């Protein structure tokens with residue numbers, strides 16, 4: 001299993017897809033891991049070389065105690081890409097993964113060929129993240145599981161796919177509380193809002209009509225109005241769009257990334 005040691009943590013990554021094809025880095029949300037992309041992989045693997053990376057503190061990547069920053073999480077991704085022999089790439093990130101993508105686009109212009117921002121935002125309510133971080137550090141993941149699942153997946157999807165819902169819930173609860181809290185601090189402290197007008201790579205903003213965490217109103221629309229030339233794809237999905245609408249998401253991404 002490939003791991004890269006970056007700033008004190010082992011970061012887990014996996015390369016898939018067609019050899020020699022353009023590289024697409026796929027990043028997960030807080031409280032999930034690279035498996036989030038599994039349902040979309042079948043629709044992406046013939047077109048792209050897929051580099052999936054478990055965000056620090058998530059999946060098989062190590063969780064260090066303390067607050068993380070978007071800058072640290074961006075450096076993790078860049079270090080893994082270097083170790084995998086990749087200098088420039090397209091990136092698609094869900095929620096926290098999209099925030100990391102925006103940070104890379106801003107701090108390392110020229111590295112990202114294209115950026116896909118899936119159900120994400122340049123700003124979230126800092127006070128509620130502070131509360132969530134404190135709860136997780138004090139009481140563990142179970143204490144926030146029901147609330148977080150309500151933001152991840154729609155009631156309709158839960159009713160249609162109860163087994164998938166249970167897998168996501170198990171992954172969320174299995175997430176290291178230190179890793180979740182560390183990444184929560186990166187979300188709480190992000191300073192993207194005043195900077196994203198400088199994103200220079202072509203950007204696709206994907207929103208979910210059922211997303212209550214980062215809906216079009218107040219989140220996606222801010223990205224669309226501020227990132228120069230940003231394009232929009234609306235999907236019938238909640239926050240974890242790669243699970244609720246994998247085929248439509250992959251089709252939209254492929255069309256944007258290959259044209």
Ligand SMILES: O=C(O)CC1=CCC(=O)O1
Pocket residue numbers: 028029030031094095096097148151152187213239
């Ligand atoms: O609001 C949530 O719990 C969902 C979420 C916010 C950032 C992220 O990565 O997921």
